[in-house]
Amino acid sequence: MTAVEAERATAGSGGLRVGPRTVFFGVLLVLLAAYLQLAMGMEWRTAAGRIGPGFFPRVIGALGVALALVALVQSLRAPEAAAPDTDPDTGADGEEAGEAELGRHPRTMAVVVGASAVFAAAFVTLGAVLACALFLFGCLWLLNRPRPVLNTLVSVGLALGLYLLFETLLGAGLPAGVLPLP
Template sequence: MTAITSTKRLFLLVMLIGSALYTAVAFDLQWTTTAGRIGPGFFPRIIGVLLVITAGSALISELTGRTAESQGPQEQDPQGQDAADQPAKIGDTLLMIGLIIAFVPLLLYLGALIGMVLFTLITLFLFNRGRPLLNVLLGVVFPLALFLLFDRGLNATLPPGAFDLVPF
């Protein structure tokens, strides 16, 4: 067992323990409020359970030797650089970080529905340039479905923004 393998196993074990503690705290929070809206424990519970499942399965895969590293070499460019470290990938990552940072004011000023539609459309047209029809379809339908889920289905409060154009 190499030092990297043991470090990875230790990291995954710490992640599993941290995820379990986070989940325990999340289950102490209220599921819903007295007004019938989703409470402060709604999403933390879901995230906590998913974290425990993910960290646990990653640790089990690492302990049994069924990881991507044990199955073969990672993708590399001709100079021997890992694919994730290539400058184009780093630029895409920085661009995505910038888009996410810009998304917060978009939500506050334009409202949830318009902000989500613009964010999704911009992201899709930047990273999926060859399929404009699919981009428009996904860029409108997915945010609308999320908006209806949170606003109508879960009765969550979403930012109305300067243009509260939703008639229903």
């Protein structure tokens, strides 16, 4: 029996498959579990009975652990390679598959990572609303140039929406920066 035949026999037997995706989701699950453990150590309510600094980290950690666990189980059950009788040019639904463009945009990724660093550095100086709006507009302009009006509306609207959420509803202090916001 050749290695290919043995692999096909294993795939058809319903056995668990450990591949790179499974390892990734396993490591991600461990990291998210550690994050959740740290979040559980934070106070989730203030003395006044309002939600405290540990509320959202607990929600994010619990959702992250649950989603990583589901992804890990799915990656263990799913075969890594396509079945030999399927056409590699079609997707799971029978539609023609598009060409993957993974790793073909290193310049765009580098620009977005650099913009994220500038955003983090300018957050306090410029303020939450202005820094967020500029960052979003820059990224949207880079990724969606044909629609500048939509990019402007989305970046300003999302920045103001986040400011209202954190300042008004949650009472979390965000830096005002150069804009005279209430």
